Amino acid sequence: MATTEKTEPGLLDRVSTMVDNLVKVTTTKAPIGKTPRQAIWTLNKATLYRYTPVKPAEERHRVPLLLIFALMNKSSILDLRPGNSFVEYMVNKGYDLYLLDWGVPGPEDAHLALEDYVLEYIPRAVRKLKQVSGSDTFNLLGWCIGAMLSTLYASLRGNSEGLKSLILLTAPLDFTDKEQISLARMTEERYFDVDRVLQAFGNMPAGLIDYGAKMLKPVENFVGGYLRLLDNLDNPKVVDSWHAMNTWVNDAIPLAGGAYRQFIVDFYRGNKLMNGTLTIRGEKVDLNNLRASLLNVIAEDDHITPPCQSARLLDKVGSPDKQELRVPGGHIGVMAGSGASKGTWPKVESWIATRSD
């Protein structure tokens, strides 16, 4: 009887594979954000995409789902790579899925402020989504600053524009406990002159945002990640995952100056949303007006948006149907980490599934 013997690769083969992998991750970009989609609407740099459904219409959820990510990183983190993509997961579960991608702001967009995103871009994208989907209602998922924009939109326009459910992931909304929020300390008025930064650059440069975020955990970000790669250079699974994440991390985008200034002055320093003093184009943002069903997802190990930044949200909103979900993981890992497909995604999906028909 013939036997098949699995031969261990020799030392030379291993070294060769490791060198190949090292060259690959240092000289190329991983293919990320590749789930098939169509651009159905654009405004300035923003684009609304609809992901190509894989299930027939009768098997799909009736209520479409709109995804909104942060302003200073690319939304491809939601669709990192096949097998580790929230977008792919949701499309396979039968959702009519849309993504509002903000694009990359140029110098001409330095004046863009939160009101432009919340009152001009999102409502128009929602209008197009409803027209294309044929549904009068929709669900919304916002992540990071995308969650903040979604909260503002839900409070100001959500009720009148058919917002059924809102999912917030790692939302930076509450800036009361400044000692817990490292970024709040970094941007204190006595240390950080936001106007001088914007005078110098117009928009907040991607490099500075990235540096600020990485300095929250400098050794892990500047050394630890690379050591993890070196330790696993002969493990294709780890290398591919690292490559995809590194491609995304190093593809940060600038933040429009007007929005950045508001973010620092009104949120980090003034905590105006939680204090009930925030106005957007003359309209007071009252969280009590947020009546859509709400799922607030908090990452327990988030050092960028610590749990205290949205833990009090449920007490403030007017939604009769609201829930908090605490999941292990960091700011990005909670949705794009290797454990997300068995942790956060199914929990989020099962919550939204009951509110999508």
Add this chain to the structure above:
Amino acid sequence: MSEANKGFDPMKLIQDARDGGLDAWAKLMLRLTSSHEYQRVQGAISKPTLLAIALYRKAAESVMTELLANLNMPSREEVLSLSTRLTHIEMAIDDLGAGLEQLRRSVGGARPQRTSTRERDGGSETRTVSTQEA
């Protein structure tokens, strides 16, 4: 490999020592970068740097504006304001399109959609364009 041999792995020992050192270093750096003293130093360094960049930018802009004016070309400010105006026109067209769509729906007419393909983000994507948008 015998159990005895499995027990001793010099690489593992080196890695463990390295990781232990890294952890200690990470904690130390975290304490340092979280401190008000660090932020104060950071602020002190960034202030003159930002001031120099702003001054340079202002000077370069003023030279460029003069040069462009002499060449009878639009200035940076004019191009930027043109972009803002284009975005406003885009919004107006978007609103008109939506208004027409609403009107079409209210009279119950059906409208075909055409599809065009274009290149975006390095890959082929399809854009559905309504006849009104076109």
